[in-house]
Amino acid sequence: EDLREARERFEAFLRQWREESEVVRALRMREGRIFEYLRLPYWWRHRVRTTNLGENFFRHLRTFLGRFPGFKDEGHLECAFATYLLSQKEKMRVGRNTPYQLQWNFNTGG
Numbered sequence: 001e002d003l004r005e006a007r008e009r010f011e012a013f014l015r016q017w018r019e020e021s022e023v024v025r026a027l028r029m030r031e032g033r034i035f036e037y038l039r040l041p042y043w044w045r046h047r048v049r050t051t052n053l054g055e056n057f058f059r060h061l062r063t064f065l066g067r068f069p070g071f072k073d074e075g076h077l078e079c080a081f082a083t084y085l086l087s088q089k090e091k092m093r094v095g096r097n098t099p100y101q102l103q104w105n106f107n108t109g110g
Contacts, residue, residue, distance in 0.1 A: 006038055007035065010027075010031070014028075060088075064084045
């Protein structure tokens with residue numbers, strides 16, 4: 001049923017975007033691979049891992065931002081995001097997470 005519903009939505013999407021022939025053509029070429037995940041038994045699907053760099057980035061960013069208290073303002077968000085980027089830069093330089101954690105000290109305001 002998941003596969004049938006996905007195919008119906010796929011066809012509806014292609015009908016909606018039919019004027020964008022390059023998009024439709026590209027999706028049609030990859031149609032066989034688009035639905036591979038749904039062909040797996042349901043109980044296997046949670047084991048499938050993605051190599052999508054965007055998904056990986058946002059998953060790690062969400063985990064990292066979970067260490068910070070709730071959203072205060074745009075400046076708070078910028079500092080938290082900058083801290084995350086610095087921690088990733090350090091991780092790349094060293095090749096692993098370092099013994100110390102780059103964290104923003106909320107008690108001192110910076």
